[in-house]
Amino acid sequence: MTAPEVTDTAPAHAAAPAPSPSPGRTTLQHLRSLGSGPRGLTEAEAERRLARHGENVPPGTRPLSWPRLAARSLRDPFTAVLLCLGLVSATVAAWGTACVILVLVAVSCGLRSAGERRADSAMAGLRDLVATTATVLRRPGDDASGPPGEREIPVGQLVPGDVVRLGPGDLVPADVRLLRAQGLTVQQAAFTGESVPVGKHPVDLPADGESAHLCFQGGSVASGSASAVVLATGADTRFAADRRTAGARRAASAFDRSVHGISWTLIRFMLLTPPLVLMAGAALRGRGLETLPFAVAVAVGLTPEMLPVIVTTALARGSALLARTHGVIVKRLPALHDIGAVDILCVDKTGTLTQDRPDVDPDRTDPEALHWAAVSAWWTLQLAELPAPDALDEAVIDEALTADPDLIDAYDGVTALPFDPVRRLATAVVRRPGALGTVTLAVKGSVENVLERCALDDAERARLLARAAELSGDGLRLLAVATAERPARHRPYSTADERGLTFTGFVAFTDALVPTAAQALRDLGERGVTVKVITGDHPGTAARALRDLGLDPGDVRTADSLDALTDAELARLAHRTTVFARCAPAHKARIVTALRAGGETTVGFLGDGVNDLPALRAADVGICPRDAVPVARDTADIVLAEARRGDGPADRPGKDLTAIGHAISAGRHSSGNIATYLRVTLSSNLGNVIAMLSAGLLLPFLPMLPAQVLAQNLCFDAAQLSFAFDRPAAAALRRPSTLRPRDFLRFITGFGVLNAAADLATFGALALALHTRAGPGEAAFHAGWFTENLLTQGLVMLLLRTGRDGSGPLPRTPSPVRWAVAALAVVGIALPLTPVAGPLGMTPLPLFYYALLAAVLALYALALTAVKRRYLRQD
Ligand SMILES: Nc1ncnc2c1ncn2[C@@H]1O[C@H](COP(=O)(O)OP(=O)(O)OP(=O)(O)O)[C@@H](O)[C@H]1O
Numbered sequence: 052m053t054a055p056e057v058t059d060t061a062p063a064h065a066a067a068p069a070p071s072p073s074p075g076r077t078t079l080q081h082l083r084s085l086g087s088g089p090r091g092l093t094e095a096e097a098e099r100r101l102a103r104h105g106e107n108v109p110p111g112t113r114p115l116s117w118p119r120l121a122a123r124s125l126r127d128p129f130t131a132v133l134l135c136l137g138l139v140s141a142t143v144a145a146w147g148t149a150c151v152i153l154v155l156v157a158v159s160c161g162l163r164s165a166g167e168r169r170a171d172s173a174m175a176g177l178r179d180l181v182a183t184t185a186t187v188l189r190r191p192g193d194d195a196s197g198p199p200g201e202r203e204i205p206v207g208q209l210v211p212g213d214v215v216r217l218g219p220g221d222l223v224p225a226d227v228r229l230l231r232a233q234g235l236t237v238q239q240a241a242f243t244g245e246s247v248p249v250g251k252h253p254v255d256l257p258a259d260g261e262s263a264h265l266c267f268q269g270g271s272v273a274s275g276s277a278s279a280v281v282l283a284t285g286a287d288t289r290f291a292a293d294r295r296t297a298g299a300r301r302a303a304s305a306f307d308r309s310v311h312g313i314s315w316t317l318i319r320f321m322l323l324t325p326p327l328v329l330m331a332g333a334a335l336r337g338r339g340l341e342t343l344p345f346a347v348a349v350a351v352g353l354t355p356e357m358l359p360v361i362v363t364t365a366l367a368r369g370s371a372l373l374a375r376t377h378g379v380i381v382k383r384l385p386a387l388h389d390i391g392a393v394d395i396l397c398v399d400k401t402g403t404l405t406q407d408r409p410d411v412d413p414d415r416t417d418p419e420a421l422h423w424a425a426v427s428a429w430w431t432l433q434l435a436e437l438p439a440p441d442a443l444d445e446a447v448i449d450e451a452l453t454a455d456p457d458l459i460d461a462y463d464g465v466t467a468l469p470f471d472p473v474r475r476l477a478t479a480v481v482r483r484p485g486a487l488g489t490v491t492l493a494v495k496g497s498v499e500n501v502l503e504r505c506a507l508d509d510a511e512r513a514r515l516l517a518r519a520a521e522l523s524g525d526g527l528r529l530l531a532v533a534t535a536e537r538p539a540r541h542r543p544y545s546t547a548d549e550r551g552l553t554f555t556g557f558v559a560f561t562d563a564l565v566p567t568a569a570q571a572l573r574d575l576g577e578r579g580v581t582v583k584v585i586t587g588d589h590p591g592t593a594a595r596a597l598r599d600l601g602l603d604p605g606d607v608r609t610a611d612s613l614d615a616l617t618d619a620e621l622a623r624l625a626h627r628t629t630v631f632a633r634c635a636p637a638h639k640a641r642i643v644t645a646l647r648a649g650g651e652t653t654v655g656f657l658g659d660g661v662n663d664l665p666a667l668r669a670a671d672v673g674i675c676p677r678d679a680v681p682v683a684r685d686t687a688d689i690v691l692a693e694a695r696r697g698d699g700p701a702d703r704p705g706k707d708l709t710a711i712g713h714a715i716s717a718g719r720h721s722s723g724n725i726a727t728y729l730r731v732t733l734s735s736n737l738g739n740v741i742a743m744l745s746a747g748l749l750l751p752f753l754p755m756l757p758a759q760v761l762a763q764n765l766c767f768d769a770a771q772l773s774f775a776f777d778r779p780a781a782a783a784l785r786r787p788s789t790l791r792p793r794d795f796l797r798f799i800t801g802f803g804v805l806n807a808a809a810d811l812a813t814f815g816a817l818a819l820a821l822h823t824r825a826g827p828g829e830a831a832f833h834a835g836w837f838t839e840n841l842l843t844q845g846l847v848m849l850l851l852r853t854g855r856d857g858s859g860p861l862p863r864t865p866s867p868v869r870w871a872v873a874a875l876a877v878v879g880i881a882l883p884l885t886p887v888a889g890p891l892g893m894t895p896l897p898l899f900y901y902a903l904l905a906a907v908l909a910l911y912a913l914a915l916t917a918v919k920r921r922y923l924r925q926d
């Protein structure tokens with residue numbers, strides 16, 4: 052057997068549009084060169100090739116190695132600033148400070164890498180649960196003459212030479228060459244930027260540069276079906292090459308932007324601090340460069356170095372819990388906090404609000420229309436080799452066959468133009484046995500799209516549209532049906548033939564509401580999430596469904612009325628509108644993008660079809676149900692569980708809005724913990740910095756030695772890790788979890804000043820306590836402040852947790868935070884009494900000091916509670 056020639060498909064010029072890997076080679080020659088044939092490979096040969104070529108996974112999807120993770124955590128801006136400050140300390144030979152900074156960096160990078168690795172492997176495990184499969188043709192064992200069978204295998208196991216089947220909603224699993232195709236259109240926006248699907252068909256002898264017969268990994272089937280031979284897999288695909296050159300980038304989410312904004316404000320602060328401290332020291336105290344280590348330590352004191360660790364841990368824990376308890380899979384870690392921040396949720400109608408289990412309503416269906424709709428559905432299904440009929444087709448065939456079991460034998464299929472969500476039509480060309488000279492086009496589709504292709508006068512068309520509006524207003528889904536008799540011909544039929552049709556009638560379907568939808572919509576509303584419906588269906592049907600669910604549909608917009616609007620106009624309109632009907636895939640995406648514009652909102656999109664792909668990509672968070680088409684599952688950030696029995700129809704789980712509620716709670720939970728960490732850390736760090744700067748100017752000596760600043764920083768950081776395991780108050784779960792940088796900075800400034808006031812009060816206490824005692828005050832001062840600092844930080848941790856309003860009895864603090872605070876207090880009180888105190892420059896304190904300190908802390912706690920209550924009232 053010849054070795055497969057896949058090298059020529061390796062993209063030498065990835066940017067060029069779809070290079071042909073096989074100019075001048077016929078399909079059969081190409082199959083031979085791949086050591087394959089129309090009947091695919093044997094299992095044994097596939098196994099050998101898998102060993103040779105490796106798994107079919109694009110590079111960059113494997114977990115990162117330790118060194119790479121460590122390198123990545125070193126790229127964090129806070130770490131970079133810390134390292135710079137360490138370097139500055141080393142240049143002035145402040146080795147102690149430099150060493151402590153190094154320890155700090157090592158600890159935070161180590162924790163971060165470990166956390167990310169754990170999170171990565173947990174995520175990979177979750178993604179595997181919803182991984183896509185491919186339908187491949189293989190012969191069992193090593194028996195090349197055996198009959199081939201179709202089998203579903205994980206996409207990762209495809210090898211060059213495999214023959215695969217493709218249907219609507221499938222991902223193109225590798226780079227392939229088409230062997231056969233029926234009405235195949237492929238969405239390949241990922242490479243070419245073309246937003247509309249492009250037609251693909253086999254070409255037996257392709258010209259140079261021709262690519263109609265090639266489909267590339269990363270594309271997806273928008274309509275039609277095909278069988279194809281795999282040319283290249285894994286790192287050899289064009290998709291992999293494009294990723295190497297361009298890198299896969301996604302726009303930052305609202306949360307990322309907030310954290311980014313806050314981080315950069317802090318970094319500017321950190322960089323400004325040392326020169327300011329130096330200048331103030333020089334001007335007021337005549338100090339020179341000897342203050343530099345202290346200045347550096349103050350800047351380091353500001354850093355929330357545990358931020359990445361807390362973010363990763365909180366999100367990974369939240370995702371794991373969500374998967375375990377509700378079966379909801381988060382495929383991209385940050386998507387969890389994004390869904391917590393979602394304030395606009397766009398959903399489709401069919402399958403989300405209604406069950407997508409249509410039943411023909413015989414009283415309002417024209418029998419002739421039903422007949423032709425069934426003929427069209429049956430032959431499209433046969434000729435296009437669609438893997439599964441869609442729900443409307445299934446209902447039509449069921450109903451028509453009950454009435455007329457011989458329906459199928461009455462015709463022969465000629466060709467089919469399968470349904471696509473832009474044309475909204477499906478056509479089968481059939482012939483009566485014996486009637487060789489003529490064929491019949493049986494066309495069904497949306498009312499508007501069918502009527503505009505019918506030969507009708509304006510009055511008749513208007514009458515039919517009004518009739519359709521009336522039926523839709525009753526909540527019915529509709530198919531319009533039309534036919535045309537044409538002379539038979541050899542030239543292939545195309546969508547251009549769907550013209551001058553004769554209108555036959557309407558088929559009407561009932562589609563029951565999802566029983567849990569009304570409650571779920573109310574819940575979402577109460578939790579600050581606005582729901583919008585973006586559907587491909589008729590405006591009347593959509594409005595009626597919403598009304599039946601207890602929501603006011605308001606002004607329903609159809610997509611064609613949006614085309615003339617500019618993006619800004621659309622954005623304003625979109626915020627006011629609840630229902631968008633007759634949306635093609637591109638409309639859905641445009642509406643989602645308009646809602647996101649301005650960056651004030653976080654938009655989630657829930658959809659399950661090929662027509663939802665662009666919108667799933669455009670949203671901050673794409674959500675799909677477990678039974679969505681594979682490509683939707685691949686694109687979505689969050690995959691919902693299958694509904695449990697009793698929640699909905701057992702065989703068709705649908706999109707359970709209740710599950711979204713669970714995901715939102717989990718997201719808000721994790722984000723709440725992250726926000727608490729940031730609030731607590733930054734307000735106490737800021738307080739310390741203010742106090743240190745003022746003390747530095749008031750005192751004749753440094754208020755804290757650099758090593759002491761860093762030691763307490765380390766203790767505090769360790770205690771803060773407990774926030775990743777906290778349980779925020781119910782209030783934090785009631786609203787979308789957004790971090791508005793401006794409010795946030797106001798919060799930390801307010802509480803920072805309060806913290807500084809407590810520190811300065813401690814100076815008073817220290818002055819009083821030490822006044823009675825002879826001997827050097829410096830070490831005692833340091834010890835006193837060290838103790839006070841850790842104790843106030845413990846207090847802040849307990850009192851500033853998200854959403855706690857401080858009224859009534861203190862809520863039960865979950866043990867991790869409580870333990871951490873207790874440990875912090877013990878270290879704070881005990882450290883100056885241990886042998887470590889000496890090297891750190893501290894001495895034991897008189898008992899009298901502790902009495903004064905208790906009074907300061909009590910006052911501080913009262914003040915904190917009062918300010919927090921005021922803050923929450925304003926909020
Ligand atoms: N198999 C089909 N054959 C012909 N026409 C169809 C078929 N399926 C749907 N249509 C038409 O296309 C229109 C849009 O389809 P559908 O209602 O499924 O929209 P959708 O965009 O998937 O809805 P949603 O966005 O709410 O899920 C329907 O109103 C129907 O008229």
Ligand SMILES: [Mg+2]
Pocket residue numbers: 399401402659660662
């Ligand atoms: Mg849909």
